Amino acid sequence: MSVSLVLIIIMGILFAAGVYAMLERSLTRVLIGFLLLGNAANLFLLVVMGQPGEAPFFGVGSPDEMSDPLPQALTLTAIVITFAVSAFLLALIYRSWQLGQADTVHDDEEDVALRERVPSGEDAMNDETSIEDQDDEVTTDFVGTATAPITVLQHRDIAGIRDDAPTDRPTDGGATGGGEQR
């Protein structure tokens, strides 16, 4: 399938121009680059279409004389999507200007901060892996909660009807011994 050298040259140059602009920090230039890249990509589809022919309408001529309709369908969607995305980019530019009076993309501060932190140490990142913790040595499930023991209802508890009501520990421990069999 023979293709047009002229079209390929235009395409290559538009690609190059688009890439050059997209590597800028200015969002407007990125948008210009994006539009150029979009045109270049459509041109690529046009190149792939091959030899230009009649418009692809049924009954106009034989399919051999028609342009290839498939790249055309692809290009049509691409054109409209390019418009939608460039509208989105424009909204981004507007918002960026509204917030910072600039349409320049600065380096992400978090990433830069992370990069600078590496040599200084990792103390902040292993908060979940350090083995020293005051809780490690506890010997009960009931840390930080005042849990009263569960007891059977006894004569001194008559005031409290619910058996799960918190009670003070009895001081006369031996006296209640053996009471659990009831």
Added chain:
Amino acid sequence: MLVLLAAFALTPLTLPWLTNRIGPRAFFLAALVPLAGFVHAGLLTPVVLAGETVTETFSWIPQLGLSLSMRIDTLSWVMTLIVTGVGALVMIYCRWYFDGKTSGVGMFSATLLAFAGAMYGLVLTDDLILLVMFWEITSILSYLLIGYYHARGASRRAALQALLVTTLGGLVMFVGAVILVVQAGTNSISGILAEYADTASGLAASPLIDTAIVLLLVGALSKSAIFPFHFWLPGAMAAPTPVSAYLHAAAMVKAGIYLIARVAPFFAVAAPWRPIVLSLGIFTMLLGGLQALRESDLKRILAFGTVSQLGLLTAVIGYGERNTALAGLALLIGHALFKSALFLVVGVIDRQLSTRDIGELSGVGRQAPTLAVASALAVASMIGIIPMVGFVAKEAALTSLLEAAEEPWALVALIGIVLGSVLTTAYGLRFFWGAFATKKDASGARKPATAWPDPPMGFLAAPIVLAVLSLIAGFAAPWLDTALRGYADTAPEVGDPYHLALWHGLEPALFLSLGCIAVGAVLFGFAVRTGKTPRRLLTFTAADVYNLTLRGIARLAVWTTSLTQRGSLPVYVGTIFVVFVASQATALLASPDWKIELDAWQTPIQVVVAPIMILAGIVAVRARKRYTGVVLVSVTGLGMVVLFATSGAPDLALTQVLVETVTLVTFTLVLRRIPARLGEHNASVWPVARAVLAVAVGATMAIVAMVATGARIEDPISDAFPDLAYELGHGKNVVNVALVDLRGWDTMGELSVLILAATGVASLVFVTHRSDLLSSAISSLPTAAVRTRRPLVETEEGPRPRASAPGSTRQAWLVGGQRMRPENRSIMLEVIVRILFHTIIVVSIFLLFSGHNLPGGGFAGGLVAGMALVMRYVAGGRYELGAAAPTDAGRLLGAGMTLAIACALVPLLFGEAPLTSHFWEADLPILGHVEFVTSTLFDIGVYLVVIGLVLDVLRSLGGEVDRQLQALREAQSARTAGGIS
């Protein structure tokens, strides 16, 4: 079984709600489910004893051969009884343990029940892949259970540690399982094992199968806390004690043992099996036993004791002969009973006294005799004192290994188990002494007894039941023998078959056992007298290795992040292009026989357009003013229009010219707010490097275009499009039919992109809301007021028609027109728009419907209608836009997309492929011959979405920006006025 599994899956969903209503009593209800499983397994006892296997299968994903196949044989039956029985008891126990607590108990009960369900499935399934799934579910649920006290750092770390270790093991195991399944050609565990036993089959011992077996073992060992994975289990003691009793004594750690037990009768002959299983098992037994002697926390004593016992189980069950299998299963039952009982006892002590440190407890046994007796029974079973089940099992283990002692590995196991039993006796006594004895302080005086509040009987029931069961099982040894024989007989038989019994006479094993107990008791007495604890077995702990690994991974992550996340947009974009060039260039150079067919040009017009487009493209990049740049880009776009038009693509030319116009308008709308000149500070660095990269991309694309087109050997698929378009799509415009019918899914995807972009634009500009202020401001006016066509003026209550000046009946061309500031108005424009608007809308509708046969279609039509809206806005301002499009842009987008989706879905209802179109024709009076294709409806959807997109852009970047500008101006003037006064 499947019904029970479903109950296990569904009941947890109701538990949080139920717990809110009735408190911890919901645990009783939760206990019903495992209890049902227990009863079900119990009812199957005669069948299992008869040696039959009960199966139930539900085909789940037949394409992958996955089925919920459940089967009960002896091993599964034993495991089910343990998992459900202990599960039910622990749930009942929880009702008291969590008494008085409210936060998180609902979630906890649900998780615990779901965990029991996962274990139930794990021990019953016959599908290896499904087993891995249940396996992973238990890992995740155990993470939630161990991390129950999520406010504590130690608890969270322990949970994460357990999760990482067990899922790592699970992942490794999954690889092994997949190898086995692929090699055997079946998911069924019994099928794989049978095929492995059949040496003639493809699954005979080979390095690959050995590897798979080792990988499977890694999973089992990590789950069962065998060295070097043992460290997670003591850490997991940060869990509430009922969890420890269930997960770390009866259920989860037994999953690994279960898997070993399941495969050991067959895989034990594999070369790497016995060295791994026996050496690690014995080493773990000794390591855990020694460490248990050093601990002073009752729960940690038990935890290391469990590690030790799991090592014992691994060694005995993993040995894989008939007698050891019998002994191992008896050990497993014994361990589940006594270890859960002991954990629950510790839970009672902890709950009552808020401590479980043996240094702080004294004289508890005297005050709580029932608890002490129950613990004594359990400890006796652990040490192996007649007549407990532990004694029966240990007797069996020692005898079977003695008989096999010619084998070197059996001898190693025997010696290890004897040494381990000494340690078991020592730490068992230490546990009992620590929990219940009256201790002496350094001077030899008795410590005062710790006060003991009596717990209710229900709280004590679970440990007592388990301890008494240990005793009963000992007496029931002959019955156990018949019950467990079904499993043991699957293993190869060496020597005489052994029988479980309480009394075998004065055998060597008995003396070994007695010796162990005696030495262990002496060891314990010595340790108590001197107060010394044995030294560490290893100079480092496995937990340290784990922590070092985690820290290393964290450091690596930071390093990688700082390396790859440069935070700079040009770097990211540049990386993409560099990778693109590198990969494409490699591919091009790798296949050097390029076939390139080139014409200099195809039509003369290409030569005319080329220099214009090239120049415009290059200058656009170097433009110093924004508007210059965009206009020059438009020049390249218009060049495209010419190329399309001369290449037989009228639809493309039409669409492109419309899009160029709308883009330019949109850009102008934004440019109002930002300076025209691109500042110097915007320039990026490294212009030369960027230029090189840009040229490289351009050159690569050019070569790709030439090579790709030259490489085509097949006829393009689109050769058939014209005929298809007419016969299937009933349209003559092939491109349009391709869009709405032949390749309708592409268009569907595109519509989604358009809607996303439109929503993105709106949300970036409106930021906080997306209500349609414009059309609502207009439509709230009485229709009659608008009908008068008097110009709108701004009032306190929003726009209102201007009160008619006396003597004036003049009507406005555009109602919103007078809202504009006078210097911005153009009466010519208003007149033209007023006259042309409806015409343009009619044209757009014509394009929409004629597009099927002539150039046009939904895209072009929508864009033309959008242009009409642009005109109204430019001439009349934002209220005019509101009057022109009295609806929300979101509604248009939604309606269009709904229509398109309906076109895709409705054919499905008639059993046809999505987006199938139908055709009707009729001869109507007046209208004449009418044809209708359903794909036209799809095109109408496209039309609506495109209008919605343009309207959204106008509303946001047009109307809303106007409003914000005005608000800014008013604020400024107010400030100035304030400054003057």
